[in-house]
Structure formats: structure tokens, C-alpha cells
Amino acid sequence: MKYIEPHAHMVSRTTDDYQAMAMAGCEIICEPAFWAGFDRTSAQGFYDYYCQLTQYEPARAAKFGIDHYSWLCINPKEAEDSGFAREVMQIIPEFLDKPNVLGIGEIGLNKNSKSELVIFEEHVQLALSHDLPILIHTPHLEDKRKGTLLILDALKNARVDPSKVIIDHVEEHTIKPVLDAGFWAGMTLYPESKCSHARAIDMLECYGMEQIWMNSACDWGVSDPLAVVKCALEMRKRQHLEQTIQKAIYDNPKQFLSQSKHFKA
């Protein structure tokens, strides 16, 4: 079945993963900028990373017939040093016109610190000034509830159009405030944390099929690049109609991503 993987960190994945995703029906992969598993020591390191996201990775995906898009930012794990974060942010605008760049992301919070919040707000202003959609990371585990509420407050203060923002990694305790405020919600399917396939389908059943997508967020950690299509198979077991499944794994991400001027599907 055809599907869109709206959040995957393919720089961390093998070529075999591209092949498996293509064979499973993946037509489009979107890759947000993220933490490499270690802190980079210079803005030049990020420059090279943005080149990788906008040049090398799209070419790698194209070998398997997959369109590759990217989101750019400095992630919250590397935003504690606000001076360094701002130095990195200065180089982002020169990449925003690259043909595969969708918007600003994945920005957000990690430990809910003051510096993370300031840099998050400055990223939001960068997106607003270029009229770009935003992809937001919410914190892990015990920090998710607080971080999500802080993010919602900051977005309200910035007067963003919620229909152009997706707040990712929602779980049962954060999905309702996100959707109620008019934002899109992303559910991340992880083997050990975040959300199982069964729970993601539970949330679709409880909160409806509008303004919501599923992703694997596969990276260098324990994660599964085929999680989206496996969840679609589980939706079949749960007796969801084919058109409902297609809405969850293709139509909805296409609808959100089409708000970016560079997105074509």
C-alpha cells in the first residue's frame, strides 16, 4: 500500500532501509533536522548536516524512487547554549529555498529549560517571517506533559496559525490539548517508548481522523523504519476500511505537507 513516512531520520539508516520502505509502498519520506546522538561543536558541523539533508539524502532516496523532503533547525537538545544555537540559526535561511525544504523543524523542548524555550520561540519567529510550516518535537517521558503545555502557551503567544503546525510525539495525555487548540498531532510508533501500534489506533478511534498522522521517527536508536506500514496492517486487523487507512498514512500527511510551497505529491 502506498504511504508517506512524514518523520524519519534517514541519515542514521542503512540503504537496506530505503529498499525495504520502497518495497513496502513508501513514496515520500520527510526528514526533520535532529540531534545526532552527540553534540556538534561548531556551526560548520550544522552547515554540513544541512547540506546532507538537502543534497545527499534526496539523491540517496531517489535511487529507490522515493521523494525526500527535509525540515531545518537546531534541535532542542543542542539549544541549551543559546549563543551557539543562534550562530547555527543564522545559517538556516540560506537553505530555505532548497527544493526539498518544507519548513522549520523539529524544534521544541527537551528538558523544558528557559534557554530551550527562548530558542524555540526564535525558531517560531523564523518560520513566521518566511511563512513556513512548523514541525514540533515534544519532550520524552516524564517531561512530555509539561513541555507540551509550555509549547502550546508559546505558540498561542506567537499567534501562529495552528493549521500550519504539527506537534509530534503526542500520547494519550497530550493529544487532546493539541487537537483542541487546532494544531495537527503526530503519533510516533516506537518499539520501546512513545506509542505502540495498538495505542496509536486507539487514539485514532477516540479522537478521529482529522489533523493527525503517524510516523516511525526512525533514527540511530531502537526504532522501526517500517512502523507506519505495520500499523496500517494492524488497522486492517482492527477492521478499519481501506479508505480510512489511506487517510491515516497518505492523505492526511499529504494535506498537511501541501502547505509547504516545495511539497509535490
Added chain:
Amino acid sequence: MPSKNEILDLYFMDNRHKLIDIAAFLDRLDRHDGDADFRHPAFLQALQAMLAPGDQSRAEAVLNALSDHSTEPIDKATIQGAVGACPPAEKQ
């Protein structure tokens, strides 16, 4: 939509397995030496929340029981990771 029994057909064995794993995990903690940190009581409180969720869903109650309920940003992030439960001082 599937019936309750169809949901049981799909998920009972998997969740039976997970339930026994939780029981064995708690037995393991009891059996081993030393003092458990805040994660052990937090886990037990989350189990209580699951059994008495009030007006929340059980999943929501467990997640909220394991969440930081403070509202102000912290001064500085001293670690990058998360451990899955809050130390008592942060929980409020």
C-alpha cells in the same frame, strides 16, 4: 468495529504476557538488595492510577502519574535524557 471478544482475540495473549512481565519485574525488585530510588514508588503509583483512573482513560492516568506536573521552565538543563518518572521534588 471489532467486538470486545474480537479485541480479546487480537490482544489478550500479548497483554497477558506483558502483565506477567510486570508482576515478575516487581518480584525481582523485591528480591534484590539495596534501596530502590523514586522510580519504584512512581511505578506502583502508576499501577494504582491505572486501577482507579477517575475521569481519565487508564492510559492517560498512567502517563499523568509518571509526568512532571510543574509549570515553569527549569533554569538550566543539566542532563539531556529522561528516566520515565519524576523525582519527588519536581513532581509537585
